[in-house]
Amino acid sequence: MDIYDVHEDLVKTLYKAQKILGYSKEFNEIVENHGKVNYIENLLITYQQIPKLELRFQLRVNKNNDKSLQFRKEGNQFFSLNSKDYFKALELYNKSICFAEEDSENLSIGYANRSAILFEWKRYRECLENIQLARDANYPERLRHKLDEREKKCLDLLSTQTEDAKPYEFQLVSRHHEKVPFIADCLEMRSSDEEGRYIYTKKDLRPGDLVAIDDPFCTILLPPVRYIRCANCTKENYLTLIPCPNCTSAMFCSKKCLEEGTNSFHQYECPIIDFLFTLFNKIHLIALRVSLVALSLFGTVDELREFCNEPCNQNQSAFDLNYQKFSKREHYRAIHGLVTNQDKRSVSDFFQRGTIAAVLKRFMIHRTPLKDILHDEDSVNFFTDLLFRHLQTAPSNMHSISLIEQKDEAKDDFSFASGAFGFASLLNHSCAPNTVHIYSGTKLLLFVLRPIPANSVLYDNYGYHYATQPRDVRLKNLEMQYSFRCTCEACTGDYPLFHNLGAHPKVPEAVKGRDVYSLMEFDRQFAKDNFKRYAEFLKAYQSYYPCAQIGATEESFKMALNILVDAIPLKAKAAKM
Numbered sequence: 001m002d003i004y005d006v007h008e009d010l011v012k013t014l015y016k017a018q019k020i021l022g023y024s025k026e027f028n029e030i031v032e033n034h035g036k037v038n039y040i041e042n043l044l045i046t047y048q049q050i051p052k053l054e055l056r057f058q059l060r061v062n063k064n065n066d067k068s069l070q071f072r073k074e075g076n077q078f079f080s081l082n083s084k085d086y087f088k089a090l091e092l093y094n095k096s097i098c099f100a101e102e103d104s105e106n107l108s109i110g111y112a113n114r115s116a117i118l119f120e121w122k123r124y125r126e127c128l129e130n131i132q133l134a135r136d137a138n139y140p141e142r143l144r145h146k147l148d149e150r151e152k153k154c155l156d157l158l159s160t161q162t163e164d165a166k167p168y169e170f171q172l173v174s175r176h177h178e179k180v181p182f183i184a185d186c187l188e189m190r191s192s193d194e195e196g197r198y199i200y201t202k203k204d205l206r207p208g209d210l211v212a213i214d215d216p217f218c219t220i221l222l223p224p225v226r227y228i229r230c231a232n233c234t235k236e237n238y239l240t241l242i243p244c245p246n247c248t249s250a251m252f253c254s255k256k257c258l259e260e261g262t263n264s265f266h267q268y269e270c271p272i273i274d275f276l277f278t279l280f281n282k283i284h285l286i287a288l289r290v291s292l293v294a295l296s297l298f299g300t301v302d303e304l305r306e307f308c309n310e311p312c313n314q315n316q317s318a319f320d321l322n323y324q325k326f327s328k329r330e331h332y333r334a335i336h337g338l339v340t341n342q343d344k345r346s347v348s349d350f351f352q353r354g355t356i357a358a359v360l361k362r363f364m365i366h367r368t369p370l371k372d373i374l375h376d377e378d379s380v381n382f383f384t385d386l387l388f389r390h391l392q393t394a395p396s397n398m399h400s401i402s403l404i405e406q407k408d409e410a411k412d413d414f415s416f417a418s419g420a421f422g423f424a425s426l427l428n429h430s431c432a433p434n435t436v437h438i439y440s441g442t443k444l445l446l447f448v449l450r451p452i453p454a455n456s457v458l459y460d461n462y463g464y465h466y467a468t469q470p471r472d473v474r475l476k477n478l479e480m481q482y483s484f485r486c487t488c489e490a491c492t493g494d495y496p497l498f499h500n501l502g503a504h505p506k507v508p509e510a511v512k513g514r515d516v517y518s519l520m521e522f523d524r525q526f527a528k529d530n531f532k533r534y535a536e537f538l539k540a541y542q543s544y545y546p547c548a549q550i551g552a553t554e555e556s557f558k559m560a561l562n563i564l565v566d567a568i569p570l571k572a573k574a575a576k577m
C-alpha cells in the first residue's frame with residue numbers, strides 16, 4: 001500500500017457515500033493551495049482514514065538488539081569461507097550497526113566485523129578507523145585480543161596500501177559564462193509562450209562538448225541504498241558509516257555529515273522515517289526535502305515566508321542568481337522559481353496531489369519537531385503551500401542521480417539519489433535529444449550528443465525517447481507527467497533519420513527500400529546498439545572501485561569519450577545523408 005492507494009481509498013469512500021460530486025465542486029472552488037490541502041485533510045479525518053494509517057504503518061522502526069544480532073549473523077554467513085560475498089556481508093554489518101541499541105555490544109561488534117572485511121580488502125586505513133570505532137563503542141574485553149591482533153597487522157601493512165585514484169577533473173568546453181560560472185559562455189536562456197524558459201547556444205557545439213557542471217541544491221538518498229551510502233552527502237561510503245542514534249534507516253559517513261544532516265532535514269524526518277519510506281516515492285520525498293532544507297536556511301518560518309514573498313524572489317532562474325555572493329539561500333531562489341505548471345492541472349490532479357500533501361503535512365506537523373516551529377495557523381498554511389509548491393515542481397524538474405553501472409539493456413542505470421538542480425531544470429525535452437547528462441558524484445555533467453548549430457536549443461530527454469517508445473505513448477505520457485504537448489522533430493514526423501536512414505551503409509540489406517516503419521524498427525535497433533556503447537562510455541569514465549569511492553583516471557575518461565564521440569555522431573551522420 002502506498003499514498004496512491006490512500007487517495008484511491010478516499011475517492012472510493014466518497015463515491016460510496018454519494019458525496020463525490022458535492023465535495024469536488026466545493027474543492028474546485030477553493031483558490032489557495034493550503035485551503036485545498038486542508039479540505040482534503042478534513043475529509044481524511046471525517047472518513048477515518050488518518051487513524052487507519054496510524055494503525056497500519058509503523059512511523060519509525062526502533063533500535064533492536066535482536067534484529068541487530070540477526071543481521072550480523074546473516075553478514076557472517078556471507079563473510080564465511082564458502083560464500084566470501086564481502087559486499088553483501090558489509091551491507092548486513094552496516095544494517096546490524098544501524099539496528100544496535102545505544103551502548104550495546106552489538107554496535108562495537110558490528111564495527112569490528114566490518115574491520116575484518118576491510119582487512120581482507122587490504123584497506124588498512126579504513127580497517128584501523130573501524131577498530132577505533134569498535135573500541136570507542138566499548139568492544140567487549142573477552143574478544144579484545146582479536147582486535148589487537150588485527151590492529152597490529154594493519155599497522156605493519158599500512159604503508160602497502162595504495163593511494164586512491166583521483167577522480168577526473170572535468171573541464172568545460174569553453175570559457176565560463178560571465179554570470180553563471182559553471183556553464184559554458186555560449187549558453188543563454190530565453191523563453192517562449194509554447195516552451196516556457198529554455199537554453200540555447202550562441203556558438204556551434206560538437207558531440208562530447210561539456211557545457212555545464214551543475215551542483216544540486218539538495219539531494220535525497222533512496223531507501224534501497226540506505227546501508228551503503230551517507231544520508232547527507234549520498235556518497236558511497238559503506239566502509240565507515242555511522243548510524244543515526246535514533247532511527248534504523250539513516251547512516252552517515254562522518255560525524256560532520258551526521259550533524260549537518262540532523263540540523264537541516266533529518267531532525268524532522270527521523271521520527272517518521274519508515275512511514276515516509278513506505279508510503280511515499282522519491283518525487284514526494286524530494287519535495288519534502290527541498291521544503292525542509294529551505295526552512296533550515298532561515299532562523300524562523302516567518303523569515304522564510306518573507307523571503308519567498310519578496311517580489312525579487314518570484315520566478316527566478318539559475319541566470320538570476322548572484323554567484324559572487326553565492327549561498328544556499330541564493331541557490332534556493334532558483335529552486336523556488338522552478339516551473340509548477342499549476343495553471344495546467346486538472347481537478348483530479350489537484351485532488352491527488354492534495355491528498356499526498358495532506359498526509360505528509362499531517363504526519364510531519366503532528367509527529368515531528370516541525371510542530372514547534374510552525375507556531376500558528378499562518379505558518380502552518382505557509383508550510384503547506386510550500387510543500388504543495390514543491391510537490392508540483394518535483395515531477396517536472398527533479399533529477400534521478402544514477403550510478404554508472406548498467407544492469408541490463410532495459411534499465412540503463414541505477415539511481416541512488418534524486419536532486420534539485422537549478423540550471424539543468426531549464427532544459428526542455430525532445431524525444432530526439434541533443435544532450436546527455438551523467439553524474440560525477442551528485443554533480444550533473446551536461447554533454448553535447450549531436451552537433452548543435454549556433455542559435456539552436458539544447459534539449460534533454462525526460463525518459464521518452466523516439467527510438468524506444470512509439471509516438472502516441474510518448475505524447476500521452478509527456479502530457480500527463482509534464483503538462484506539455486511535445487512538438488519535437490521526432491514527434492512532428494520530420495526527424496531526418498526516419499527519411500534518410502535507408503541510405504546509411506549500416507542499414508541491413510533486408511530493410512533497405514522498405515517503408516518508414518521498417519526504418520523506424522531499424523532505428524530502434526540502432527538506438528539499442530548505441531545504447532550499449534553509451535553504457536560502455538559511462539562505465540569506462542567512472543571505473544568502479546570496490547572500496548568506498550568512485551573515481552576515474554584521465555586516461556579512462558579520454559578513452560570513454562572517444563567511444564562516445566565515435567558512437568553518437570553515427571546518428572548525426574546518418575541524419576545528414
Ligand SMILES: C[S@@+](CC[C@H](N)C(=O)[O-])C[C@H]1O[C@@H](n2cnc3c(N)ncnc32)[C@H](O)[C@@H]1O
Pocket residue numbers: 194195196197198338339341396397424425426427428429430482483484485486487488
Ligand atoms: C524541467 S522544466 C523545463 C524548463 C521550463 N520550460 C521552464 O520554463 O522552467 C519542464 C517543463 O518545461 C516545459 N517543457 C519542457 N519541454 C517542453 C517542450 N518540448 N515543449 C513545451 N514545453 C516543454 C513543460 O512545462 C515541462 O513541465
